[in-house]
Amino acid sequence: QLADRRFQTHLSFIFVMHNILLVRRSTSRTRLAVQRSWWPTAAQTMDDIDDAALMRFRNHLVDRKNRKDSTLVKPRDEKEQAIMKLLRHVQYVDDHLEGSVGNVAMMREQIRAITRDSGTPSLFFTLNPADGHNPIMSFLAGKDIDIDALFDKPDSRFSSMDRLRTLAENPVAGAQFFHLMVDELIGKFLGLNRPDIRGVFGRVRFYYGVVE
Numbered sequence: 001q002l003a004d005r006r007f008q009t010h011l012s013f014i015f016v017m018h019n020i021l022l023v024r025r026s027t028s029r030t031r032l033a034v035q036r037s038w039w040p041t042a043a044q045t046m047d048d049i050d051d052a053a054l055m056r057f058r059n060h061l062v063d064r065k066n067r068k069d070s071t072l073v074k075p076r077d078e079k080e081q082a083i084m085k086l087l088r089h090v091q092y093v094d095d096h097l098e099g100s101v102g103n104v105a106m107m108r109e110q111i112r113a114i115t116r117d118s119g120t121p122s123l124f125f126t127l128n129p130a131d132g133h134n135p136i137m138s139f140l141a142g143k144d145i146d147i148d149a150l151f152d153k154p155d156s157r158f159s160s161m162d163r164l165r166t167l168a169e170n171p172v173a174g175a176q177f178f179h180l181m182v183d184e185l186i187g188k189f190l191g192l193n194r195p196d197i198r199g200v201f202g203r204v205r206f207y208y209g210v211v212e
Contacts, residue, residue, distance in 0.1 A: 005142050008172035026097060033091045042090055045082045053079035107210060114206050121208075123201065129181040131174045132164045140180075141166050141173035182209065 007013055034042045057080050064073070075081035097103055115121075131137045138158060139145045143166065158166075167174050186192050190207060191199025 005170065005172075008141075008170050014171065022097070029096055031093050033093050034089060038089050042086065045086055048082050049079055049086070053083065056080075057083050111208055114208060118206055127182065127185065129178055131177045132167050133160065134163075134177065136180070137173055137177040138163055138166050140176045141170040 060076070060080075061073070073084070075084050093102055135145050136147065139147050143158070186207065186209075188194070189199050190201070190204045191197055192204065192207075197203060
């Protein structure tokens with residue numbers, strides 16, 4: 001949101017900050033879930049496992065992966081047996097982290113709930129805003145473009161390669177453009193922001209969108 005776009009075009013700042021925020025969210029908001037009937041056993045099993053056993057088991061799995069060993073993992077001692085028992089009965093809940101297994105499972109359940117309530121979807125499509133060929137993206141990246149002259153080719157000074165290079169240099173502008181286009185699609189095309197809540201397909205009862 002700053003006028004200074006140096007952070008947007010920095011080669012590694014965005015990725016470093018994203019990783020920091022992701023680690024912060026995963027360590028502060030994830031939790032473990034276990035069935036009530038199994039909780040006494042789970043609590044006792046967690047008390048029986050120490051850090052050294054976890055590190056040995058973790059190194060064992062890494063070594064198997066490096067050797068491309070796809071055979072069934074078997075515990076080598078009682079502590080590893082307890083670890084594997086915990087893995088079977090304790091669930092790692094992380095549905096608030098985008099792209100995680102928990103998040104994907106939550107979205108599937110939401111889609112199933114909509115289907116059970118209102119039937120199968122009437123329309124399915126994939127949206128590609130083509131940010132590398134739109135002058136609005138270049139405008140969001142700070143290029144000197146007359147955004148009010150769209151039909152007069154306001155970015156005629158820029159070639160297709162210039163637009164793609166601008167997108168590669170400023171991925172934040174690409175994300176802003178994508179967000180803007182999706183909001184306009186939902187609000188205007190589907191009509192969710194219209195006074196009569198009607199779009200080109202009439203009144204939309206439900207919609208569900210997922211970003212790849």
